Amino acid sequence: MTAHVRRADEDADDLDVEEALALVKELPDRTPGPRTPAPSPHDRSPEEERSGAHRHHHATAWTEARAIAGRAPRHGTGSRTGYLTPVAVPLASALGLTLAAPLTALTDLPSFDTSAMDGWAVSGPGPWDVRDKGVLAGHGEHAPLTDGEAVRIATGARIPSDTTAVLRSEHGRMDDMGRLHATAATRPPHTVTHGQDIRPRGQECRSGDHLLPAGTPVSPPVLGMAAAAGYDTLSVVPRPRADVFVLGDELLGEGLPHDGLIRDALGPLLPPWLRALGAEVTAVRRVGDDEQALYEAITTSDADVVVTTGGTAAGPVDHVHPTLRRIGAELLVDGVQVRPGHPMLLARTKEDQHLVGLPGNPLAAVSGLLTLAEPLLRTLAARPAPEPYTLPLRDAVQGHPYDTRLIPVAVRGERALPLLYNGPAMLRGIAAADALAVVPPGGARPGEEAALLDLPWASGGIGVCFT
Numbered sequence: 301m302t303a304h305v306r307r308a309d310e311d312a313d314d315l316d317v318e319e320a321l322a323l324v325k326e327l328p329d330r331t332p333g334p335r336t337p338a339p340s341p342h343d344r345s346p347e348e349e350r351s352g353a354h355r356h357h358h359a360t361a362w363t364e365a366r367a368i369a370g371r372a373p374r375h376g377t378g379s380r381t382g383y384l385t386p387v388a389v390p391l392a393s394a395l396g397l398t399l400a401a402p403l404t405a406l407t408d409l410p411s412f413d414t415s416a417m418d419g420w421a422v423s424g425p426g427p428w429d430v431r432d433k434g435v436l437a438g439h440g441e442h443a444p445l446t447d448g449e450a451v452r453i454a455t456g457a458r459i460p461s462d463t464t465a466v467l468r469s470e471h472g473r474m475d476d477m478g479r480l481h482a483t484a485a486t487r488p489p490h491t492v493t494h495g496q497d498i499r500p501r502g503q504e505c506r507s508g509d510h511l512l513p514a515g516t517p518v519s520p521p522v523l524g525m526a527a528a529a530g531y532d533t534l535s536v537v538p539r540p541r542a543d544v545f546v547l548g549d550e551l552l553g554e555g556l557p558h559d560g561l562i563r564d565a566l567g568p569l570l571p572p573w574l575r576a577l578g579a580e581v582t583a584v585r586r587v588g589d590d591e592q593a594l595y596e597a598i599t600t601s602d603a604d605v606v607v608t609t610g611g612t613a614a615g616p617v618d619h620v621h622p623t624l625r626r627i628g629a630e631l632l633v634d635g636v637q638v639r640p641g642h643p644m645l646l647a648r649t650k651e652d653q654h655l656v657g658l659p660g661n662p663l664a665a666v667s668g669l670l671t672l673a674e675p676l677l678r679t680l681a682a683r684p685a686p687e688p689y690t691l692p693l694r695d696a697v698q699g700h701p702y703d704t705r706l707i708p709v710a711v712r713g714e715r716a717l718p719l720l721y722n723g724p725a726m727l728r729g730i731a732a733a734d735a736l737a738v739v740p741p742g743g744a745r746p747g748e749e750a751a752l753l754d755l756p757w758a759s760g761g762i763g764v765c766f767t
């Protein structure tokens with residue numbers, strides 16, 4: 301256990317955000333080895349460069365790779381939009397999905413003339429004789445008022461016909477004769493204006509009015525609006541179903557690393573992240589480094605998106621490429637000019653199924669998730685693209701000579717603070733981050749604006765985005 305971890309355990313109550321950040325901002329000098337491997341164009345030998353043993357020559361530029369992933373479902377199914385076939389779901393299941401049809405009012409709102417206040421429905425100028433029996437919300441029609449008559453009424457109750465206004469309870473006074481008067485507190489004093497505090501039928505909408513367009517994300521107020529407007533179910537684009545296959549014989553599901561075995565970090569990381577990106581995770585399976593098991597897992601999956609982790613490179617047990625060749629998949633993206641994560645790939649395995657091959661290094665897998673899986677899932681689910689935004693970087697970031705870099709950053713005030721521990725095999729930086737900064741080839745100077753990719757829980761909160 302490191303000094304930092306002991307400290308966090310002992311003083312858990314005092315550990316504020318800044319202190320937590322210090323754990324990924326400063327390099328303790330006690331540990332050997334670099335925390336931020338400097339990316340180098342020379343990480344392959346000149347022979348490798350010439351031989352083409354690596355896949356860099358196929359690599360797609362980062363922005364183009366995202367665009368290809370976003371367009372992929374349209375080309376696969378030939379559907380103009382690329383999103384999944386809409387379904388009708390009960391309101392309680394629609395949160396976070398996208399409306400597949402415009403929300404059209406099924407009723408006038410309000411659907412009857414309604415009192416906006418607790419008080420009296422009055423007819424004509426006062427003073428008024430008050431009826432014995434009042435009018436409560438949720439009750440049927442009451443007898444029409446006659447001129448000079450008033451009746452007690454509750455907020456939301458149906459207005460009796462021939463009511464001219466509602467007098468709020470705090471604006472009325474009973475005299476000794478049991479007659480109701482408007483007090484000096486009304487505007488103008490001692491009178492009621494025609495129509496005052498009555499919500500007329502259809503004030504918000506008429507039956508048939510378009511309330512929201514198709515494509516609107518279903519938020520809590522959209523659910524409320526739909527219920528008010530008479531809906532029990534909504535026509536929505538369903539969540540894309542995603543199967544996750546975790547490759548690697550070296551992975552442990554629990555306990556401490558031992559004998560060359562390490563913990564599977566992606567099994568726990570990917571399913572909730574995919575859900576936050578709008579997917580329904582239908583399976584998470586470990587398939588080891590077994591080519592036949594991978595082949596069977598992919599060919600028997602009926603998910604919309606298959607996500608594999610590991611096995612994308614050119615090692616002896618890197619089975620993703622050979623398996624894709626075996627099933628005749630169409631490679632849409634085979635390597636991306638991005639660090640970490642450059643061996644990531646996107647393939648069309650069936651007309652209506654895509655496979656995202658994430659590299660095994662955990663931060664490289666995150667890079668692949670945001671570069672390829674996010675735009676693919678967004679199109680399938682018809683989710684709107686997030687508004688792009690930039691922030692100035694507080695510190696310089698060393699760039700890769702040719703590739704885009706994705707760097708975990710913490711957002712503090714109006715600046716993005718690059719975090720350390722951003723190597724492909726490390727999660728320590730991203731675990732403390734609010735976003736990933738997109739650093740162009742060549743790097744960025746202090747104060748330079750960088751595009752940011754938000755991490756869904758950093759802004760919305762866990763409960764909001766993991767629905």
Ligand SMILES: Nc1nc2c(c(=O)[nH]1)N[C@H]1C(S)=C(S)[C@@H](COP(=O)(O)OP(=O)(O)OC[C@H]3O[C@@H](n4cnc5c(N)ncnc54)[C@H](O)[C@@H]3O)O[C@H]1N2
Nearest residue numbers: 354548563564565566567610611612613618659660661664
């Ligand atoms: N000759 C080359 N070797 C490598 C290249 C290359 O271009 N040529 N690229 C390197 C880069 S960059 C990356 S990233 C990795 C990608 O490797 P794979 O996708 O084939 O992944 P693996 O080899 O299976 O694993 C890499 C690394 O990650 C660990 N790993 C795998 N799965 C998990 C998991 N679920 N949880 C935690 N850690 C995991 C695995 O043990 C390895 O250490 O290839 C480089 N090599």
Ligand code: MOO
Nearest residue numbers: 640641642664724
């Ligand atoms: O640089 Mo790799 O793409 O380690 O992630």
